[in-house]
Amino acid sequence: MKFCQPHWDALREAIELRGLGHLIAANGREAAARTVADLTGDDDLANYDPLMDVHWMIASRAMGVFGIAALAAGCPVCELLRALPSPPDGFRYATNEQYLIDGPADAVQQYCIEHGIAQPLGSRDL
Numbered sequence: 001m002k003f004c005q006p007h008w009d010a011l012r013e014a015i016e017l018r019g020l021g022h023l024i025a026a027n028g029r030e031a032a033a034r035t036v037a038d039l040t041g042d043d044d045l046a047n048y049d050p051l052m053d054v055h056w057m058i059a060s061r062a063m064g065v066f067g068i069a070a071l072a073a074g075c076p077v078c079e080l081l082r083a084l085p086s087p088p089d090g091f092r093y094a095t096n097e098q099y100l101i102d103g104p105a106d107a108v109q110q111y112c113i114e115h116g117i118a119q120p121l122g123s124r125d126l
């Protein structure tokens with residue numbers, strides 16, 4: 001499972017648009033170290049990475065839809081877009097791509113605000 005470059009760029013942009021870009025790991029090595037910390041229970045809010053969190057949310061969604069086959073498939077966003085033609089009812093996203101990318105990005109933004117590691121956009125000027 002590897003995100004295609006356009007969808008990886010869209011995920012990064014979605015995180016940056018929500019004012020969370022400063023929390024993204026500086027490089028692949030740091031991201032890998034954070035993932036290891038997450039898996040071993042050594043993670044904390046100081047090394048929380050919203051980009052990796054949305055990555056895992058989407059990967060988990062793909063696993064829920066495709067099962068273990070998702071691991072051998074291509075970009076999970078591309079695969080989910082092919083399998084799910086429109087967003088589920090009751091969500092505010094107009095397109096399935098927005099549902100798949102903005103939905104997790106909105107969730108991590110809310111998580112960061114609730115845990116005090118990010119401020120709501122616009123609040124810095126108050």
Ligand SMILES: [Zn+2]
Nearest residue numbers: 004007075078
């Ligand atoms: Zn893709």
